[in-house]
Amino acid sequence: MNPGMSALLSVSDAHVAYGKVEAVRSVSLEVGDNEIVTIIGANGAGKTTLLNAIMGILPLRGRVAFAGDDIAKLEIEDRVAAGLSLVPEHRELFATMNVEDNLQLGAFRIAKATAAKSFARVYTLFPRLKERRKQLAGTLSGGEQQMLAMGRALMGAPRLLMLDEPSLGLAPIVVADIFRTIGELRASGVSVLLIEQNAQAALQIADRAYVMELGEFILDGPAKDIATNQRVAASYLGFQHEATSVI
Amino acid sequence: MNTTIMLFLVQDGITNGAIYALLGLALVLVFAVTRVILIPQGEFVTYGALTYASLSSGQVPGTARLAVAMGIVAFCLDLFAGRRSLHPRLVGRAFAINIILPVVIFALTSWLAGRHPPIAVNIALSLSIVAAIGVFLYRIVFQPLAHTSVLVLLIASVGCHLALQGFGLVFFGAEGQRGPTIADVAFTLGPLRFTGQSITVYAITIAFIVGLWLFFGLTLYGKALRATAINRLGARLVGIRTTLSGQIAFLLASVIGAISGILIVPITTLYYDTGFLIGLKGFIAAIIGGLVSYPLTAVAALVVGTVEAFSSFYASNFKEVIVFTLIIPVLLLRSLAAPAVEEEKD
Numbered sequence: 001m002n003p004g005m006s007a008l009l010s011v012s013d014a015h016v017a018y019g020k021v022e023a024v025r026s027v028s029l030e031v032g033d034n035e036i037v038t039i040i041g042a043n044g045a046g047k048t049t050l051l052n053a054i055m056g057i058l059p060l061r062g063r064v065a066f067a068g069d070d071i072a073k074l075e076i077e078d079r080v081a082a083g084l085s086l087v088p089e090h091r092e093l094f095a096t097m098n099v100e101d102n103l104q105l106g107a108f109r110i111a112k113a114t115a116a117k118s119f120a121r122v123y124t125l126f127p128r129l130k131e132r133r134k135q136l137a138g139t140l141s142g143g144e145q146q147m148l149a150m151g152r153a154l155m156g157a158p159r160l161l162m163l164d165e166p167s168l169g170l171a172p173i174v175v176a177d178i179f180r181t182i183g184e185l186r187a188s189g190v191s192v193l194l195i196e197q198n199a200q201a202a203l204q205i206a207d208r209a210y211v212m213e214l215g216e217f218i219l220d221g222p223a224k225d226i227a228t229n230q231r232v233a234a235s236y237l238g239f240q241h242e243a244t245s246v247i
Numbered sequence: 248m249n250t251t252i253m254l255f256l257v258q259d260g261i262t263n264g265a266i267y268a269l270l271g272l273a274l275v276l277v278f279a280v281t282r283v284i285l286i287p288q289g290e291f292v293t294y295g296a297l298t299y300a301s302l303s304s305g306q307v308p309g310t311a312r313l314a315v316a317m318g319i320v321a322f323c324l325d326l327f328a329g330r331r332s333l334h335p336r337l338v339g340r341a342f343a344i345n346i347i348l349p350v351v352i353f354a355l356t357s358w359l360a361g362r363h364p365p366i367a368v369n370i371a372l373s374l375s376i377v378a379a380i381g382v383f384l385y386r387i388v389f390q391p392l393a394h395t396s397v398l399v400l401l402i403a404s405v406g407c408h409l410a411l412q413g414f415g416l417v418f419f420g421a422e423g424q425r426g427p428t429i430a431d432v433a434f435t436l437g438p439l440r441f442t443g444q445s446i447t448v449y450a451i452t453i454a455f456i457v458g459l460w461l462f463f464g465l466t467l468y469g470k471a472l473r474a475t476a477i478n479r480l481g482a483r484l485v486g487i488r489t490t491l492s493g494q495i496a497f498l499l500a501s502v503i504g505a506i507s508g509i510l511i512v513p514i515t516t517l518y519y520d521t522g523f524l525i526g527l528k529g530f531i532a533a534i535i536g537g538l539v540s541y542p543l544t545a546v547a548a549l550v551v552g553t554v555e556a557f558s559s560f561y562a563s564n565f566k567e568v569i570v571f572t573l574i575i576p577v578l579l580l581r582s583l584a585a586p587a588v589e590e591e592k593d
Contacts, residue, residue, distance in 0.1 A: 108467065
């Protein structure tokens, strides 16, 4: 993000703990308007924990500001109303309801007229969902479920979409499709905070990146620089045969 | 046994079964949305029935005062919960729902009692009093416990049942009451005599089932309630408040309970503690439906009603025993089908 630009999401000195174990320690990050930011890191680095805490699912100690307002004390539902949306790792779809109902509920907090526009937009982004709109969410393929989870989150017209491992368990061709869609979101004015183990794909579409390890950010910068960084390449992109430990 | 007696028993069983079906559906709904096993459902039946009976005999029922008192407690809880950000709008809304609404119902009740309003007015008043009690019960007891385990919720539920039953004794006394019938007509079809009351029971049960089906299938709030039942986190992530779903579930359950009470109080004498037993039979139907299936619950309720009718004819001393014994083979079968059920993690 350019200095001077006011951040859409700004987290400073965030700590998240499970009991006495701190899973996230003193983390600060910012996401600007129309920006795609990614957090990369190994399994268990604390990425999902951080995202869940930003959404309000887990308690967070520190400051979280969204569009200039302090949201650290708000309930999940109020953060949704403020324009923050999370596509969680397990998608949390309404499995025994059809695609259309899932999407309609995504627009639970917004006016009916806006919801109609959201439907058009989501069906344009994911034509597959339109074909399957009467099918039960639980019977969709993994890729379609991911599309539905993203579609449902977009129905509420969020300003920031947080994606937790959207490529998890999907076929490479589907992953490419999903990442292309994430890239398209920027054009429609949605910022994205993306968590990925597939660092290569994430760094390709992101503007900036944070590298997380054992609950802390060890590196951040423009995605291009991170992609060419020796340590990152060694640990996450698998370019060097002899990985130097960064722990 | 001859065919006439059998037809009578089946008819009786279906009339009772229809009531159990309503109660069973309410139990399934409340459990799916809030994980509360609603033991006080029976008290909603009693309160509905006896409030209606008191109003019909021109008395002001104590339940109207209880609703006001619970509203005041709910208002204080709302203020306490929102103490960090007390917008005038928030306070105004809480005041309107928790204070003005029950006070208006109370004022209307006191003003109309003794003026012999039409039956429909008495029914509407009874329903709104019990509905208010149901919603406030959720706000006061279950909303603060929403994050706890099913066991804690069950214990709280038993506590509510005992408390409400005690209040019932204070309000209505130990004597049984009966209310006026809703429809006095009757006609005969072959050997069977259909009273207006039993027709009303069927009609209202069917209307409620169809109404609930439309509500859950077509309306946004109905879908939101289902969504909460299917995936609580998913529902919160699209902005559906768990508390809103809980309130709607309790509202529906208390109205259904009260309706059931009003439907049976002209047929049977109801005491302050009769509702519990009626609620338990709805509970058996709900258990047979696994606390998840609405159609299975409705069918099971009809079976429970029929078994009850036949056992009261053949072995009236063992009527309740036979009905409640139904649950043992069902639980046995269920435990064989699904050996281990882990409690949902929260």
